Amino acid sequence: MQPFSEVKLQQMKISAAQGAKDRAIWKQMQDDEATWSSRSQHQLVYDSSHYIQFHRPDLVINAVLSVVDTVYADTAH
Known part of the structure; x- marks a missing residue:
């Protein structure tokens, strides 16, 4: 952006x-x-480009972990 x-x-x-x-x-x-x-989350990342996995891998990892946590929480019910 x-x-x-x-x-x-x-x-x-x-x-x-x-x-x-x-x-x-x-x-x-x-x-x-x-x-x-x-369940979407829209996050603007101004210090990245289309290749966010290279510029901000921390955000990608946190997003994936958030989805995994959500799935586990949903299946625990």
């Missing part, structure tokens, strides 16, 4: 304003997708 760098904007051949609009639309789509499940 970080703003596009000047280099990226030039590569994409768009203005900073167009880049900001792109990011806003992308966030809106992610917000909508997060509503598809009653």
Whole structure:
């Protein structure tokens, strides 16, 4: 969700304003997708890219452990 760098904007051949609009639309789509499940959690990670598993493996591990804990808690009932 970080703003596009000047280099990226030039590569994409768009203005900073167009880049900001792109990011806003992308966030809106992610917000909508997060509503598809009653158990979803939507977390924005500004210091990562699409490859979050490389940039923030701690968050990926914690998310997986959270799902596992939830499944175990549900099956214990």
